[in-house]
Amino acid sequence: MNSLKKLFPYIKPYTLFAILGPLLMCIEVAMDLLQPTIMQHMIDVGIANNDNAYVIKMGLFMIVTAFIGLIGGAGSSIYSTKAAVNFAADIRRDVFKKAERFSSDTIDTFSAGKLITILTNDVTAVQQAVMMTLRIFVRGPLLFIGAVVIVWLTARELFPVLVVVIPILMAFIYYFSSQSGKLFVKVQKAMDAVNTKLQETFAGIRVIKAFNRQGYEQETFRKVNETLTKRNLAAEQMILSLMPIMLFVVNLGVVAGMWMGAIKVNEGTLQVGVILAFINYLNIIMHGLMTSSHVLMQITRSFTSVNRIGQVLSTESSIQDVVTGAPVLETRGDVEFRHVNFSYSKNGEHVLKDITFRAKAGETIGIIGSTGSGKSTLVKLLPRLYDPDSGEILIDGINSKAYSLKRLRESIGFIPQKALLFSGTIEENLRYGKEDAGLKEMKEAADFAVATEFIGKLDGEFAHELMQGATNLSGGQKQRLSMARAFIRQPNILVLDDSTSAIDALSEASVQQVLKQCYPNTTKFIISSKVSSIIDADQILVLDDGRIKASGSHEELLLTSSIYREIYETQSGKGVLSYE
Numbered sequence: 001m002n003s004l005k006k007l008f009p010y011i012k013p014y015t016l017f018a019i020l021g022p023l024l025m026c027i028e029v030a031m032d033l034l035q036p037t038i039m040q041h042m043i044d045v046g047i048a049n050n051d052n053a054y055v056i057k058m059g060l061f062m063i064v065t066a067f068i069g070l071i072g073g074a075g076s077s078i079y080s081t082k083a084a085v086n087f088a089a090d091i092r093r094d095v096f097k098k099a100e101r102f103s104s105d106t107i108d109t110f111s112a113g114k115l116i117t118i119l120t121n122d123v124t125a126v127q128q129a130v131m132m133t134l135r136i137f138v139r140g141p142l143l144f145i146g147a148v149v150i151v152w153l154t155a156r157e158l159f160p161v162l163v164v165v166i167p168i169l170m171a172f173i174y175y176f177s178s179q180s181g182k183l184f185v186k187v188q189k190a191m192d193a194v195n196t197k198l199q200e201t202f203a204g205i206r207v208i209k210a211f212n213r214q215g216y217e218q219e220t221f222r223k224v225n226e227t228l229t230k231r232n233l234a235a236e237q238m239i240l241s242l243m244p245i246m247l248f249v250v251n252l253g254v255v256a257g258m259w260m261g262a263i264k265v266n267e268g269t270l271q272v273g274v275i276l277a278f279i280n281y282l283n284i285i286m287h288g289l290m291t292s293s294h295v296l297m298q299i300t301r302s303f304t305s306v307n308r309i310g311q312v313l314s315t316e317s318s319i320q321d322v323v324t325g326a327p328v329l330e331t332r333g334d335v336e337f338r339h340v341n342f343s344y345s346k347n348g349e350h351v352l353k354d355i356t357f358r359a360k361a362g363e364t365i366g367i368i369g370s371t372g373s374g375k376s377t378l379v380k381l382l383p384r385l386y387d388p389d390s391g392e393i394l395i396d397g398i399n400s401k402a403y404s405l406k407r408l409r410e411s412i413g414f415i416p417q418k419a420l421l422f423s424g425t426i427e428e429n430l431r432y433g434k435e436d437a438g439l440k441e442m443k444e445a446a447d448f449a450v451a452t453e454f455i456g457k458l459d460g461e462f463a464h465e466l467m468q469g470a471t472n473l474s475g476g477q478k479q480r481l482s483m484a485r486a487f488i489r490q491p492n493i494l495v496l497d498d499s500t501s502a503i504d505a506l507s508e509a510s511v512q513q514v515l516k517q518c519y520p521n522t523t524k525f526i527i528s529s530k531v532s533s534i535i536d537a538d539q540i541l542v543l544d545d546g547r548i549k550a551s552g553s554h555e556e557l558l559l560t561s562s563i564y565r566e567i568y569e570t571q572s573g574k575g576v577l578s579y580e
């Protein structure tokens with residue numbers, strides 16, 4: 001119910017359309033209801049009395065009413081569709097906006113597959129329900145009530161047939177609707193599983209091929225697809241089997257009506273036209289009930305979707321932004337972690353334990369440690385992708401939570417471990433870092449990231465189109481662009497999360513030179529598994545199992561930290577430091 005309340009305001013801008021749709025439908029229904037009565041008069045008055053002029057008059061009357069009905073029906077379709085489609089588009093826009101602002105842990109709890117199903121299937125289901133409600137939900141009951149009233153007024157002798165047939169039809173509709181509602185909840189869940197599988201497969205298609213696992217993937221997809229097919233079949237068959245049953249009951253009603261009517265005609269108390277009109281009205285009643293039940297089913301079905309949409313709209317990001325009074329972040333970049341503890345699952349073990357250190361503006365902080373020791377997690381706390389469970393992070397002496405998220409994130413250049421670029425031109429990707437960046441800035445950033453040479457060789461250079469996931473670039477080229485994107489914003493704080501792993505030693509040395517010379521006032525966090533990348537850092541943090549085991553300069557650590565010494569010796573032995 002709460003979810004439904006959340007969606008109601010979305011129809012407000014389209015109130016006029018939402019009123020015109022059902023109103024025009026009333027005209028169509030009124031005209032449909034007139035037809036059998038006109039026909040009855042045509043038979044009982046015109047044909048019975050051989051009055052051709054009357055038959056023609058009634059025929060014309062039928063055409064005129066059919067035409068007016070047509071206009072009403074067409075108008076109703078136009079306005080109901082406008083209301084429903086725009087309503088759905090606004091919901092889709094807001095769900096997307098909301099999901100995009102989710103904090104990383106909220107995204108982790110909603111799977112990407114589920115979010116896609118919500119944005120596509122669920123929104124479409126709600127759109128269908130609104131469209132049907134505005135058109136058919138008016139049409140069905142109106143046809144039903146109108147036909148019952150007309151039979152009561154014009155063919156009361158046959159009314160007992162309705163008294164028996166209608167409750168039977170309603171009982172079947174109730175049973176089938178409630179059963180199919182339950183089945184559609186299962187369909188929705190199966191659809192989530194298919195979308196999640198699809199998303200995962202296409203994102204990892206190269207790994208699948210490299211490991212020759214197409215067969216395995218086809219088998220896992222077959223399973224989720226089969227579940228969806230079975231559930232869809234069950235739900236659709238449940239709905240479709242209702243129609244023949246309803247027709248059978250109506251046909252029994254027709255037989256009963258003809259039998260009763262024939263007796264009355266013989267007695268001279270009923271005219272033949274009334275029986276024909278009654279049969280028509282009986283079909284209209286069935287049609288009215290069927291369409292109402294279809295709409296009811298669609299509405300029941302859409303409740304699941306409404307709840308899922310409502311769930312997204314009412315989920316608050318765990319990262320709260322300050323609304324007013326946020327301090328303007330000065331261009332310094334002092335960073336301090338004070339006793340920071342963090343875990344991904346709030347009941348789980350801490351991934352970061354009692355992290356305390358200070359970086360003065362302009363310093364370079366190297367972070368090294370074994371895989372899974374928490375290096376990436378530590379830097380993810382800087383732009384508040386996650387918040388610590390306890391402890392605080394200060395930027396220029398102020399808790400980072402006091403800054404507006406926009407301001408905080410604008411001051412940080414983040415180069416993630418996995419270079420993620422978007423489809424579009426190189427220029428557009430660089431502008432991700434700074435919206436109004438000019439060509440000069442882009443060229444400079446590309447120079448700094450040692451990307452100029454390879455961009456120069458591409459068709460259209462900065463206008464070169466990247467494919468989805470930048471699959472038309474090499475790993476090293478992607479990393480260079482990812483770096484240029486961060487460099488272009490001239491950030492106060494720069495984070496390089498193992499971002500030079502796919503870059504050759506010479507280029508890496510050049511990037512390090514750039515960091516030193518061109519970003520003297522920027523605080524730099526460099527995560528690397530290679531000592532060579534952080535050897536010149538002002539301070540190196542050695543992480544092990546989420547704790548800072550040692551910190552200091554390279555020379556200090558060689559003397560004080562056995563872990564660091566071990567890493568260094570292993571790597572120099574392997575020649576990793578060879579270019580120095």
Ligand SMILES: Nc1ncnc2c1ncn2[C@@H]1O[C@H](COP(=O)(O)OP(=O)(O)OP(=O)(O)O)[C@@H](O)[C@H]1O
Nearest residue numbers: 108344345351369370371372373374375376377378
């Ligand atoms: N989104 C997540 N949800 C739950 N656990 C996570 C998540 N991301 C990382 N972890 C866990 O947190 C721990 C630290 O991961 P993190 O990525 O910070 O390590 P790392 O030191 O950067 O490793 P690497 O050098 O391999 O990149 C790991 O045990 C990892 O399994």
